[in-house]
Amino acid sequence: MLRTLKNAALGVATAAMLTGAVSAASAETELTMYYPVAVGGPLTKVVDGMVADFMTENPDIKVNAIYAGNYNDARIKALAALKSGQPAQLSVMFSIDIYELIEQDAIVAFDAIVETDEEKAWLKSFYSTLMQNGRTAGKTWGIPFQRSTIVMYYNKDLFRAAGLDPEKAPATWAELVDAGKKLTKADGSQWGVMIPSTGYPYWMFGALAMQNDQVLMNGAGDTTYFDAPATVEALQFWKDLGSKHKVMPEGTIEWGTLRKNFLEGKTAIMWHSTGNLTAVKKNAKFDFGVAMLPAMKRRGTPTGGGNFYIFKKTGKDERKAAMKLIRFMTSPERAAEWSMATGYMGVSPAAYETAKLMDYVKSFPYAAVARDQLEFATAELSTFQTGRVRKALDDAIQAALTGAKSPEAALKEAQATADRLLKPYR
Amino acid sequence: MRRGILPHVYGWLLLTPAAILLIAFTHYPTVATVLDSLWSKGNPVRPSRFVGLGNYETLIEDPIFWKVLGNNLWFALGTIPASIALALLMALLVDRRLPGRSVLRMAYFTPTILPMIAVANIWLFFYSPEIGLIDQILSAFGLPGHNWLGDPKTVMGAIVVMTIWKEAGFFMIFYLAALQHIPTELREAARLEGASSWTFFRRVLFPLLMPTTLFVSVNAVLNSFKLVDHLFVLTKGGPNNASNLLLYYIYETAFSFFDTPYGATLTVVLLVLLAVLSLSQFFAFDKRIHYR
Numbered sequence: 001m002l003r004t005l006k007n008a009a010l011g012v013a014t015a016a017m018l019t020g021a022v023s024a025a026s027a028e029t030e031l032t033m034y035y036p037v038a039v040g041g042p043l044t045k046v047v048d049g050m051v052a053d054f055m056t057e058n059p060d061i062k063v064n065a066i067y068a069g070n071y072n073d074a075r076i077k078a079l080a081a082l083k084s085g086q087p088a089q090l091s092v093m094f095s096i097d098i099y100e101l102i103e104q105d106a107i108v109a110f111d112a113i114v115e116t117d118e119e120k121a122w123l124k125s126f127y128s129t130l131m132q133n134g135r136t137a138g139k140t141w142g143i144p145f146q147r148s149t150i151v152m153y154y155n156k157d158l159f160r161a162a163g164l165d166p167e168k169a170p171a172t173w174a175e176l177v178d179a180g181k182k183l184t185k186a187d188g189s190q191w192g193v194m195i196p197s198t199g200y201p202y203w204m205f206g207a208l209a210m211q212n213d214q215v216l217m218n219g220a221g222d223t224t225y226f227d228a229p230a231t232v233e234a235l236q237f238w239k240d241l242g243s244k245h246k247v248m249p250e251g252t253i254e255w256g257t258l259r260k261n262f263l264e265g266k267t268a269i270m271w272h273s274t275g276n277l278t279a280v281k282k283n284a285k286f287d288f289g290v291a292m293l294p295a296m297k298r299r300g301t302p303t304g305g306g307n308f309y310i311f312k313k314t315g316k317d318e319r320k321a322a323m324k325l326i327r328f329m330t331s332p333e334r335a336a337e338w339s340m341a342t343g344y345m346g347v348s349p350a351a352y353e354t355a356k357l358m359d360y361v362k363s364f365p366y367a368a369v370a371r372d373q374l375e376f377a378t379a380e381l382s383t384f385q386t387g388r389v390r391k392a393l394d395d396a397i398q399a400a401l402t403g404a405k406s407p408e409a410a411l412k413e414a415q416a417t418a419d420r421l422l423k424p425y426r
Numbered sequence: 427m428r429r430g431i432l433p434h435v436y437g438w439l440l441l442t443p444a445a446i447l448l449i450a451f452t453h454y455p456t457v458a459t460v461l462d463s464l465w466s467k468g469n470p471v472r473p474s475r476f477v478g479l480g481n482y483e484t485l486i487e488d489p490i491f492w493k494v495l496g497n498n499l500w501f502a503l504g505t506i507p508a509s510i511a512l513a514l515l516m517a518l519l520v521d522r523r524l525p526g527r528s529v530l531r532m533a534y535f536t537p538t539i540l541p542m543i544a545v546a547n548i549w550l551f552f553y554s555p556e557i558g559l560i561d562q563i564l565s566a567f568g569l570p571g572h573n574w575l576g577d578p579k580t581v582m583g584a585i586v587v588m589t590i591w592k593e594a595g596f597f598m599i600f601y602l603a604a605l606q607h608i609p610t611e612l613r614e615a616a617r618l619e620g621a622s623s624w625t626f627f628r629r630v631l632f633p634l635l636m637p638t639t640l641f642v643s644v645n646a647v648l649n650s651f652k653l654v655d656h657l658f659v660l661t662k663g664g665p666n667n668a669s670n671l672l673l674y675y676i677y678e679t680a681f682s683f684f685d686t687p688y689g690a691t692l693t694v695v696l697l698v699l700l701a702v703l704s705l706s707q708f709f710a711f712d713k714r715i716h717y718r
Contacts, residue, residue: 251576
């Protein structure tokens with residue numbers, strides 16, 4: 001028995017040495033990549049599959065793709081690895097982490113890596129709205145990968161029951177309120193609309209502000225516009241949906257349980273990430289529709305999600321190999337597959353011109369709503385000191401929605417906090 | 427001579443493993459935390475510099491710090507006495523001979539076995555408006571529902587109730603073990619003297635359980651500052667910090683804002699607070715405890 005064990009152990013050791021030797025001989029460049037999955041589960045398989053395909057095509061590059069939890073975990077792990085002196089070469093991280101990563105001197109701009117005209121053209125091949133969160137100070141730091149926007153999901157059966165046209169989703173704030181009033185039942189068993197206000201309140205609020213033709217911050221990430229009149233109006237409208245128009249429950253609305261509320265018919269309309277599209281499609285027992293968010297002065301939504309970054313502590317060869325990997329993962333064919341598997345957007349116009357995605361959109365037109373809405377999209381809230389600035393805004397939104405402060409007072413306070421935090425960066 | 431040194435060598439060798447662990451994971455981090463709290467947040471462009479008590483001045487002016495400290499106080503006041511009382515009650519109940527006793531004991535203990543994250547996910551759906559269990563029960567009686575976690579007035583209460591439910595079973599185990607060790611002669615003697623069961627509990631049982639009560643209450647105090655797992659799932663400290671607790675704020679500061687020096691400053695406050703609380707508990711209780 002003991003001898004068999006010994007032999008087995010010896011065999012394993014030899015095999016390990018052999019494979020080690022083989023891979024060392026053929027793999028000239030080794031890359032470590034962190035990636036987060038915000039919606040959990042089987043998506044890790046999709047990423048691992050794409051990475052395996054890449055290694056088959058490029059036998060001289062070995063990639064260790066490490067699933068690193070959610071966006072927050074991925075950032076913590078990447079920065080910890082950086083401090084420990086064993087950094088990864090590239091990572092997918094939250095698109096809004098860009099200023100933090102620049103301030104930590106952790107990442108390198110793609111402008112420093114691209115050389116040929118063809119590569120420079122590649123940098124311009126993505127939707128420009130998706131690049132907004134990846135560009136600052138005239139340079140490109142992040143390449144869009146898992147990107148989303150907010151869309152409006154609505155329950156067509158409830159629209160019919162309320163005498164509304166199920167093919168015509170509310171296109172303006174006024175229409176949203178009108179439809180909401182018809183869809184809300186007085187006993188509280190069914191609401192017209194729900195916009196989540198926990199988890200990522202600033203993200204939903206970015207949409208409302210943009211619809212009122214107001215962005216929340218400048219492109220340099222050192223100034224916010226939290227107390228601009230149009231911003232205050234947007235928050236007032238959000239609050240009014242609950243307290244004045246009575247088409248939305250008062251108080252905050254939980255991000256995590258909202259999809260269930262929608263699937264159970266407790267709300268006729270919900271605003272949520274496109275990342276929920278596949279889950280809603282699978283679980284809705286009723287006829288549902290997906291539409292762009294409504295407009296006040298214009299339509300609008302922030303983009304969201306993760307970008308590819310390349311770390312600064314990398315050799316020339318590693319950077320080249322990392323860029324090769326990123327180009328592979330964001331190529332039109334791959335982006336199309338990724339979009340179909342997840343509900344995330346195809347990151348370039350070319351992705352929507354692939355045969356696969358064209359067929360998919362034909363059979364399921366709602367898959368294209370996010371793309372069509374891109375035209376009206378803006379960057380997600382992202383500044384220096386982004387965590388604190390974001391929290392100041394989140395707290396202000398929740399204070400206003402729960403009635404603790406008026407929208408104007410709450411936003412003035414948030415702006416004062418943001419000003420104090422951002423002053424050193426101006 | 428050799429004989430004199432050898433026991434010392436043995437002694438130190440025996441102590442070494444524990445000492446290494448304690449120093450590496452308790453004492454060194456504590457000292458490092460205190461030192462970190464005296465430096466400013468740095469980055470490669472602006473290196474960290476010594477600011478003395480600067481971070482503590484920021485702390486005093488930070489309204490969120492005072493808010494979370496107040497919240498923590500209410501959280502402690504809400505959870506500690508209630509969960510201890512409930513634990514004692516449950517222990518007395520299942521200590522008696524009644525049919526299905528072991529099933530009942532297990533039922534009381536179940537919440538303790540579940541991970542806090544799982545518990546919070548379950549209660550998230552209990553508290554959720556319209557579709558949640560609580561609102562469904564209310565609507566069955568024709569009562570209006572409530573947005574339990576979305577209303578700053580009820581969110582803390584909601585979290586306190588969940589925590590009591592989670593904690594009481596754990597404390598019950600200690601009381602149950604203590605009750606088993608109380609000799610039955612005492613009960614018989616009390617009965618002969620004609621003492622009511624209330625008098626017996628107040629004059630005999632409760633004083634004899636005091637060492638357990640001290641242990642449990644020290645644990646309860648520590649837990650009321652240590653337990654924040656549920657916040658990640660339930661509220662993320664919202665709405666507008668209404669349910670934010672000190673440790674969760676430390677996490678946010680250190681890992682979401684990347685302000686480790688300020689995180690260290692908050693941690694020092696937490697450490698001092700816990701040290702003072704547990705020491706004063708020992709001293710205050712000690713005079714009133716009957717150890718056998």
